[in-house]
Amino acid sequence: MSETDDVTEGQDSGEEAKEDAYAINAATVDGILAAVELGAQARLVELLEPLHEADIADLLEQITTSERHKLLDVWGEEMDGAFLYELEEGVRDDIVEYLDDKVLASAMSEMETDDVVYLVEDLDEEQQEKVLESLDLADRVAVEASLQYDEDSAGRLMSREMVTAPEHWTVGEAIDYMRAHEDLPEDFYKVILVDPAMKVVGTVPLGTIMANRREKSLKDIADLEPRVFPVDESAEDVAYAFNQYHMISAPVVDGDGRLVGVITIDDAMDVLEDAAEEDMKRLAGLGDEELSDSVWETAKLRFPWLGVNLITAILASVVIAQFEAVIAAIVALAVLMPIVASMGGNGATQTLTVAVRALATRDLTSSNAFRIVRREVLVGLLNGAVFAIIIGIVGLVWFGSPMLGVVIGVAMIINMVVAGLAGILIPMGLERAGADPALASGAFVTTVTDVVGFFAFLGLAATLLL
Amino acid sequence: MSETDDVTEGQDSGEEAKEDAYAINAATVDGILAAVELGAQARLVELLEPLHEADIADLLEQITTSERHKLLDVWGEEMDGAFLYELEEGVRDDIVEYLDDKVLASAMSEMETDDVVYLVEDLDEEQQEKVLESLDLADRVAVEASLQYDEDSAGRLMSREMVTAPEHWTVGEAIDYMRAHEDLPEDFYKVILVDPAMKVVGTVPLGTIMANRREKSLKDIADLEPRVFPVDESAEDVAYAFNQYHMISAPVVDGDGRLVGVITIDDAMDVLEDAAEEDMKRLAGLGDEELSDSVWETAKLRFPWLGVNLITAILASVVIAQFEAVIAAIVALAVLMPIVASMGGNGATQTLTVAVRALATRDLTSSNAFRIVRREVLVGLLNGAVFAIIIGIVGLVWFGSPMLGVVIGVAMIINMVVAGLAGILIPMGLERAGADPALASGAFVTTVTDVVGFFAFLGLAATLLL
Numbered sequence: 001m002s003e004t005d006d007v008t009e010g011q012d013s014g015e016e017a018k019e020d021a022y023a024i025n026a027a028t029v030d031g032i033l034a035a036v037e038l039g040a041q042a043r044l045v046e047l048l049e050p051l052h053e054a055d056i057a058d059l060l061e062q063i064t065t066s067e068r069h070k071l072l073d074v075w076g077e078e079m080d081g082a083f084l085y086e087l088e089e090g091v092r093d094d095i096v097e098y099l100d101d102k103v104l105a106s107a108m109s110e111m112e113t114d115d116v117v118y119l120v121e122d123l124d125e126e127q128q129e130k131v132l133e134s135l136d137l138a139d140r141v142a143v144e145a146s147l148q149y150d151e152d153s154a155g156r157l158m159s160r161e162m163v164t165a166p167e168h169w170t171v172g173e174a175i176d177y178m179r180a181h182e183d184l185p186e187d188f189y190k191v192i193l194v195d196p197a198m199k200v201v202g203t204v205p206l207g208t209i210m211a212n213r214r215e216k217s218l219k220d221i222a223d224l225e226p227r228v229f230p231v232d233e234s235a236e237d238v239a240y241a242f243n244q245y246h247m248i249s250a251p252v253v254d255g256d257g258r259l260v261g262v263i264t265i266d267d268a269m270d271v272l273e274d275a276a277e278e279d280m281k282r283l284a285g286l287g288d289e290e291l292s293d294s295v296w297e298t299a300k301l302r303f304p305w306l307g308v309n310l311i312t313a314i315l316a317s318v319v320i321a322q323f324e325a326v327i328a329a330i331v332a333l334a335v336l337m338p339i340v341a342s343m344g345g346n347g348a349t350q351t352l353t354v355a356v357r358a359l360a361t362r363d364l365t366s367s368n369a370f371r372i373v374r375r376e377v378l379v380g381l382l383n384g385a386v387f388a389i390i391i392g393i394v395g396l397v398w399f400g401s402p403m404l405g406v407v408i409g410v411a412m413i414i415n416m417v418v419a420g421l422a423g424i425l426i427p428m429g430l431e432r433a434g435a436d437p438a439l440a441s442g443a444f445v446t447t448v449t450d451v452v453g454f455f456a457f458l459g460l461a462a463t464l465l466l
Numbered sequence: 467m468s469e470t471d472d473v474t475e476g477q478d479s480g481e482e483a484k485e486d487a488y489a490i491n492a493a494t495v496d497g498i499l500a501a502v503e504l505g506a507q508a509r510l511v512e513l514l515e516p517l518h519e520a521d522i523a524d525l526l527e528q529i530t531t532s533e534r535h536k537l538l539d540v541w542g543e544e545m546d547g548a549f550l551y552e553l554e555e556g557v558r559d560d561i562v563e564y565l566d567d568k569v570l571a572s573a574m575s576e577m578e579t580d581d582v583v584y585l586v587e588d589l590d591e592e593q594q595e596k597v598l599e600s601l602d603l604a605d606r607v608a609v610e611a612s613l614q615y616d617e618d619s620a621g622r623l624m625s626r627e628m629v630t631a632p633e634h635w636t637v638g639e640a641i642d643y644m645r646a647h648e649d650l651p652e653d654f655y656k657v658i659l660v661d662p663a664m665k666v667v668g669t670v671p672l673g674t675i676m677a678n679r680r681e682k683s684l685k686d687i688a689d690l691e692p693r694v695f696p697v698d699e700s701a702e703d704v705a706y707a708f709n710q711y712h713m714i715s716a717p718v719v720d721g722d723g724r725l726v727g728v729i730t731i732d733d734a735m736d737v738l739e740d741a742a743e744e745d746m747k748r749l750a751g752l753g754d755e756e757l758s759d760s761v762w763e764t765a766k767l768r769f770p771w772l773g774v775n776l777i778t779a780i781l782a783s784v785v786i787a788q789f790e791a792v793i794a795a796i797v798a799l800a801v802l803m804p805i806v807a808s809m810g811g812n813g814a815t816q817t818l819t820v821a822v823r824a825l826a827t828r829d830l831t832s833s834n835a836f837r838i839v840r841r842e843v844l845v846g847l848l849n850g851a852v853f854a855i856i857i858g859i860v861g862l863v864w865f866g867s868p869m870l871g872v873v874i875g876v877a878m879i880i881n882m883v884v885a886g887l888a889g890i891l892i893p894m895g896l897e898r899a900g901a902d903p904a905l906a907s908g909a910f911v912t913t914v915t916d917v918v919g920f921f922a923f924l925g926l927a928a929t930l931l932l
Contacts, residue, residue, distance in 0.1 A: 029833045054710045062834040163673075178676040187714060188673050189655060206672035207629075207654050210644040243739065244520045246732050248653060266712050269735050273709065276742035277823060280749070284819035285812060291820070291829050295841050299848040302816050306849055309812045313805040314860065320801045327793070327800045334793045334800035335786045338916070339779040341804065346751060346775045350768050353750035354757070357743060363757050367495045368528040375761050382765040383772055394780065450804070 024051070024059045032059065036071045044071070045078050057086035060095070061292050069098055081107025085115045088290045089122050090297075096127045105134030112186070113142040114159040121151060154238050155231040157271070158252040158261030161185040165218060167193045167201040172214030174204075187264065189249045193222055198258040200228055200251045228253050231260055235271045240362065242268035279360055282438035283353060285309070308443045316341070316450035323458035326466060332399045333461050336408055340457045343387060344415035344449030351376045351423025352445050356438045359431050369428065376420040384416030407464055411457035415449060422448040490517075490525045498525065502537045510537070511544045523552035526561070527758050535564055547573025551581045554756045555588050556763075562593050571600030578652075579605055580625040583612040587622065620704050621697040623737070624718040624727030627651040631684060633659045633667040638680030640670075653730065655715045659688055664724040666694055666717045694719050697726055701737045706828065708734035745826055748904035749819060751775070774909045782807070782916035789924035792932060798865045799927050802874055806923045809853060810881035810915030817842045817889025818911050822904045825897050835894065842886040850882030873930055877923035881915055888914040 028047075035043040048056060060068050060083065072079070072095065084092065084107065096104065108116065108131065120131045120143065132140055142160055149155025163184060165174050174191055178184060191209065193201040202222030212221055227245065229238055229252050241247065242265055252261040281287070285305030289298055320327075320337070327334050355372075358364035364372060392409035396402055426444045427437035494513075501509040514522060526534050526549065538545070538561065550558065550573065562570065574582065574597065586597045586609065598606055608626060615621025629650060631640050640657055644650060657675065659667040668688030678687055693711065695704055695718050707713065708731055718727040747753070751771030755764055786793075786803070793800050821838075824830035830838060858875035862868055892910045893903035 024831070024833070026832045052711050054712075058829065061829065062831060064837070175676055178673075179679055181677070184673060184677050187671065189714075205653065206676060207644075207650060210641055210672060210675070211647070211650050213645060243735065245518050246520075248655075248732070265731050265735070266714070269709065269731070269738070272735070272739060273742070276739070276746070280742070280746045280819060280823060283746070283750070284815050286816055286819060289820070291824050291834070291838065295844040295848065298841060299845045302813075302845065303849060303852070305816070306809065306812055306853060309809060310805070310853060310856065313808040316804055316808075317801050320804070324797045324801065328797045331790045331794045331800075334797075334803075335783050335790065337800075338782055338786070338804055338807065338920075339776070342779040342782075342916075343772065343775060346772055347768075349750050350752055350771070353746060353752060354755070357746060358757050363524065363527065365490070365528060366492045367490070368757070371530070372757065375764060378761040379765045379768065382761065383769060386769070387772065387776060390776065446808075450808075454804075 024055050024062065029059060029062065032071070033063065033067060036067065036074050039074055041074050041076065041078060044074050048075070053080070053082035054086045056083040057088075057091075061088060061091050065094065068095070072098060072103075077103060077106060079103060079107045081109075081111060084108070084119055085111065088292060089288075090290045090292045092119070093123065093127065096123060096131065101130060101134060104131065108134060112159065112161060113139055114146065114161075116143050117146040117156060121147065121156065149231060152235040153231065154229045154233040154235065154252050154263060155261070157235050157238060157267045158231070158263045159185065159267075160261050161188075162192060162251075162259075162262040163188050163190075164192045164194050164198075164259065167195055167219055169193075169218050170214060171209055171212045171216045171218060171221075174209060174218060175214070188262075189264070190262075191218070192251050192259060192262065193218055194259055200226065200253060200257070200259050202226060203249075203251065205248075226251065229263065230255070236275055238263060239268040239271035239275065243272055275360065279356055279438045282436065283356060283442055285442055305443070308440075309446075312443060312447035312450060315447060316454055319451050319454045320458065323454075323462060326458060326462045330404075330461065330465060332401075332404060333458060336395060336399075336404075337454060337457050339391060340408060340411045340415050341450045341453035343391075343412060344419040344453045345446050346419075347380055347383065347416050348419035348423040348445045348449045349442070351380075351420050352427060352441050355424045355427040356441065359427060359437050364428070373421075373424050373428075376424045377417055378420075380416040380418075380420030381413065384413040387416070388412040401465075403464055404461075407460045408457060411453065411460055414456045415453040418452045419445075419449050490521050490528065495525060495528065498537070499529065499533060502533065502540050505540055507540050507542065507544060510540050514541070519546070519548035520552045522549040523554075523557075527554060527557050531560065534561070538564060538569075543569060543572060545569060545573045547575075547577060550574070550585055551577065554758060555754075556756045556758045558585070559589065559593065562589060562597065567596060567600060570597065574600060578625065578627060579608040580612065580627075582609050583622060587613065587617060615697060618701040619697065620695045620699040620701065620718050620729060621727070623701050623704060623733045624697070624729045625651070625733075626727050627654075628658060628717075628725075628728040629654050629656075630658045630660050630725065631670075633661055633685055635659075635684050636680060637675055637678045637682045637684060637687075640675060640684060641680070654728075655730070656728075657684070658717050658725060658728065659684055660725055666692065666719060666723070666725050668692060669715075669717065671714075692717065695729065696721070702741055704729060705734040705737035705741065709738055741826065745822055745904045748902065749822060749908055751908055771909070774906075775912075778909060778913035778916060781913060782920055785917050785920045786924065789920075789928055792924055792928045796870075796927065796931060798861075798867070798870060799924060802861060802865075802870075803920060803923050805857060806874060806877045806881050807916045807919035809857075809878060810885040810919045811912050812885075813846055813849065813882050814885035814889040814911045814915045815908070817846075817886050818893060818907050821890045821893040822907065825893060825903050830894070839887075839890050839894075842890045843883055844886075846882040846884075846886030847879065850879040853882070854878040867931075869930055870927075873926045874923060877919065877926055880922045881919040884918045885911075885915050 032044065032047050035047055087095065120128045123131065132143065135143065146156060190203045190205050192203050195201055202219065202224040203226040204218050204222045208221050227241060227247065227250050229250055231252050231254050247265065249262055249264045251259050252263055254260045287301040289301045355364060388409035391412055392405035395408045396405035422445045427441045430441060431437040498510065498513050501513055553561065586594045589597065598609065601609065612622060656669040656671050658669050661667055668685065668690040669692040670684050670688045674687050693707060693713065693716050695716055697718050697720050713731065715728055715730045717725050718729055720726045753767040755767045821830060854875035857878055858871035861874045862871035888911045893907045896907060897903040
């Protein structure tokens, strides 16, 4: 098998194999659902066995709720609970609620405690209790300790399973210790050197240990100034540091500087991925929705932003209403006015997205803020001027009025400059005020460009055309 | 130092330290620029020395071009080129062009070859040649070999520095081999077992090697079916697999199944991060712009999408123009019509963002496509109905016409349903056609909701109100 150049081992390799290289493909899903329909437990286990738990989770997310429940029934006590960790929240809630206590307990018996923490933190209290009761006492204590840290903190992110060594040990002693211990963490990359008070003295990558003779003192080959995270550090800051400094693992310490856990890159990767997704969703006015949410849940989650948008749209209409007499006199204004607002909205969205992203990656700072604001205004001015000429000519040709061309052109320039200003200043202001720059920016910004767009265009028309 | 709970070692720790925890803060930048202004090389080196190369890159991105050139002049031959790898493209181009050949060669002399590949792949031919000439022959050959693989392929992503062992070796032999070799890769996590033809037999994590006795055969403790990537696999597929399966490193093989390199999680993390950022930018109609781009470059890159938007806005105006007579008769229509289009645009953006994200994470597949399309349409219907009632009442109260309320309410429902349909079907169609679903979706989708919004509202008004 090793010389295969196919990374989808254990999956069907039909025509779709290439297209859906890593995801569950339609043939696999159909086969599994057929086994479920027949109640064929042995066949189901045989089909699920070669799949990675992350793929099983995807499968459970993609089928309907009733198919999912049937599958769980058929799987029963043969279930390996690793997939629970991989599920999105909505489906996880549903499954934890649906499973009976005994199946849940046996499914979770082999999970590591930090995975259990991740799994239970989003459950409601009743379900959380149900999961906790299914754990043995030691695990339960560890899980409850982790749950005491803030959500989105280093304490929640860290694993308590780590390999430490007294600072005076040699390479040989460390190797002998590891050989003698059966229960090392599944994946670890560094040995953490500690003093008797459990304070971190340094870290030694496994590769470095391997490359040195047994007599070598660990302290001599250690990184004695490793980056260390306080347990209450925000998860997003941790993830930023992992990404910025290409870290692979880092010790976590409590308020007294004592080692309490270790964070590895895969945890950081999940946080980064989530943060980028969250910004993207917030810019589009989406809440914490998931693909498996029902129609009702989805509609409810999207309602607030649409409501905000309705208010801003009505505000824009109020501006238009001030110019009813002008529109009644020159109907061409009604035809052209959405163009100015639309272009402003688009220009503002461009700037806004750049600003939100740059704030998230910490590339937009007090050092370059002024320069970026100036750039956005000038870009608005430049593109505004070019589109002013184009739309001015369109207005002139379409309605035969040079003055109408001038009015729409000037309104375009004004609105594009305002779009650039609003697109950068609003997220920067939100960030400075301690709010999430992505959250309500879109609503504020389009309100500004709609109101300014209609007001500039219709106001100029009232002054110059009547 | 080890017991510190401050992760910003080596940085100024003034008032801003908390806020800008990991980034270069304003005080650091000011200090460095002051040293540059004075031409104080020793002081500059002293200030830069404690900074991570990623922070130095951020600094160089944040200052102006002329400050940057002055800094490079003062730094001169003391320069450590590691920061070059961390720069964004625009600034990297500028610096490579500005540096004289000798400084560039000495700055790059200690870089690993895969970093050099990443650095040169985006340079124009002349600059690439300049960099390649500065390398010694062996490195140059390795870099040129990597450049022959497609950009965005596993071959470009992989490093050639890896640790392999013959399949028949024991733990002891592997450890002895590593102890005898000074030039092991800086970070490695697995030993790759190969047969005499360099085909991959299995992989052994370092932790597992440590945990076993010297006599143990590596083959007995190896993962004999590791995920292996063909050298021409797309970088995005590789990154997806790393994320989905929580991988830390994986061998890369050529067409004959022979080991040619290894990909590690930090490479995959960069790809994922870039892919999410790209989707976000494309949804907002942004090209490959960077924060350091000039006004002129930025305006040029944003122009095309604004141009597309202008065309769609004019298309919407053409629809409005068909109803000039209706608007002339009832000016209230001009006041209210942007509301329907705006709500449709927002609803469509919500759906579109969900769809683009779900396609990127491979959660939207042929197995659940129908269910998701149905959900989006029903969400549009549900929210459309609620907002129809609200806006119907607004229309009635504001203009005192019950029929106007009905017209805007019905138009709202129609446009919200169409928004849901367009928001999901357009990106799915683009994906199926082999195009990037994020790329032009926004333009298509808002065209649809603008046109349908104005047409439904004004058309119904023409039928029912005149």
